[in-house]
Amino acid sequence: MIKHVAVIGSGVMGHGIAQLYALAGFSVSLYDLQEELLHKAKASVEQSLDLLEKEGVITEQDKSSALERIVLTTDLQQAVAEADVITEAVPEVIELKWQLFAQLEQFAKPEAIIASNTSTFSIARLIEKAKLPHRFIITHFFNPAQLVPLVEIVRHEQTAEEVVTATVKLMERIGKAPVLLKKDVPGFIANRLQTALMREAFHLLEEGVASAEDIDTVMKAGIGFRWAFVGPIETADFGGLDTWQRVMDNLAPELDQSITAPQIISEHVNKGELGTKSGAGIYSYEHVSVADRLHARDEQFIRLTKLKNER
Template sequence: MKNITVLGAGIMGHGVAQLFAQAGYKVRIQARREISLKKAKDLITESLKIMVEKEMLTEDKMDQTMANIHYTTDLHEAIQDTDFILESIPEVLETKLDTYDIIESVVSENTIIASNTSTFPLKELTQRAKHPERFIITHYFNPPQLVPIVEIAKFEKTDENVVKVTYDLMKEIGKSSVVLKKEITGFIVNRVQVAMLREAFHLIEQGVCTAEDIDIAIKGSMGFKWAFCGPLESQDLAGLQTTQAMVHNIEQDLSNTREVPAFLKEMVERGEHGIRSNKGFYKYNDNGAQVIYTRDDNFLNLLKLIQDSEAKKEETAATTK
C-alpha cells in the first residue's frame, strides 16, 4: 500500500486525507470544485497547526504531511495507479454507483474500494460492481483525524484478504477498528446513536427538556464516562440487577416511533442545517469556526489522555509477563 485516494473533500474527506498523509502515505484528494479543495486544505492546515501548538506534532512532520497531499478536481488523475480508494462523497446511492462505475473502468483489480457510507449496505453499493469482492466499508467518525475508531463492514462477497489488508491499514494510520460480523444498516454506532436521538427528540417534543438540557445532561454523565468505560462495561460496574430493573421500568415508556420528528423536518426545511447555515439547535457565527477549533482542542486533550492510558496498560502488561 503506497498510494491512497480520497474522493470527496467535505466534512469527512479532508480529515481522512490528513490521517493517511500524517501516517506517511501519498494521498490524492479529489472534489469536483476548486473551492472545496481550497477549504479542505485550509481545514487540514488548521488541524495540523493545533497539533503543533499542543506539541503532538513537530513542524517538520506538519510540512511532510502537507507535502504528502495532492489536491485535484480530476477524478481520473485521482484514481490512476492507486492502491486504496476511500470514497467519501455525498450519501446519495446513484452518485456513489456512478462513481464506482468510473473507478472500476480505470483501476486494476487489486485496488481496494472502501466507502465511508453511513447507511448503505455493501449489497446495494456493489449492485453494479464488476469486482464486488474488493469493496468494503470503513466508517469513520467526525472529525476522522481525531476520533479513534473505524467501523469495518464486509459482506458475503468481500474477500477476506481485503478485510485483513484494510484492518492492518487502519492500524497503521492509528485507528482501532471493529469488524462487523454481519451486514446491518447503520452498523453499530449509528444504530445506537439513532436510538438515543429518537428518545432525545421525544423528550423535546414532550416538553420535558430543551435540546441544551439534553446536551448538558449527557455530556456530564454518559459522555464523561464513555471514553474510558463503555455502556456495557458501565452496567457491570453499576450491577446488572439495577440494569435489569432500569430496562424493565423504563423501556415500556420509551418512544418507539418510526418517523423523523416533524420539528426536525421543519428545521431542515427552514434551512437550519447546523454550522453550515449558522443555525441548528444552537446559533453560530462564521460556520462554527470557533466551535470547531475548541472542539478539536478538547478532543486532542482527550486523545492524549486515551493514548497515555493505553501506553500505561501496555507497559503494565509487559512488566507482568
C-alpha cells in the same frame, strides 16, 4: 504493499481522511469536482495540522511532510491510477456512489481496494452493480475523521479475505481503533446507538421535560463523561445485570418508539434552519463564531485522545 491512497470527495469527511493517510506517510491524491473545493479542503487540513502541532501531537516537520504528500486533482483517472487503496467520501446518494464505483473499476489498478465511507448503505447495496465485488469494503470514519479514533469496517461475503486483513491493518497503521462487524446491518453500530439516543433526546425536548441546554448537560456531565472510558455493555456489568434488567423492564415501555425523524427537527429543516451551517438550529449561532466553536471542539478532542492514551 500499500503506498498510495486516493480519497474521492474532499468535503467534511474526505479532507480529514486524506490528512490521516498523509500523516501516516502515504502519498495521497485528493479528488473533487472543482479546484476551489480542493483548495478549501487543503486549507482545512493545514488548520487541523496546525492545531495538532500546537498541542504537541506532531512536529512542524510532520506537518509540512504531510501537506507535501497530498496532491490535489480534478482528474479522476489520474487520482486513482497509482492508488492501492481508494476511499470514497462523496455524498450519501446511492446512484452517485454506483456511478463512481463503475468509473473506479475502470480506472483503478486491478488489485486496488475500494473503501466507502458511507454512513447508511449496507455493503450489499453498495456492491449491487459492482463487476469486481471482492475489492469492496466499508471503512466508516467518524466526524471529525482526523481526530475520532473509531473506524467501523463492514465486509461482504464476497469481499476478499486479503482485502479485509489489509484494511484492518491499514486502519491500525493510521492510528485508528477499527471494529470489524460480524454482520452487514444498516447504520452499523455507532449510528444505531447514536440514533437510539438522539430519538429519546429530542422526545424529551418535545415533551418539555428539559431545555436543550439541560439535555446536553446531562449527556456531557453524566452519560458522555462515563462513556469516553466505559462502554454500555461494561456499564451494565458494573451496575449489576439484575439492576439493569429492572431498569430496562421498567423504562423500555416509557421510551419513544417513533420510526421517523422528530417533528421538531422537521420543523426547523422546513424553515431552512439547519444548525451551524445556516446560523440557526435548535440553538442560535447568529452571534457566535462557528469556526471558533469547531476549533475549541477539536482542541478538546485532541486533549481527550492524549488523556485516553495515558492509560
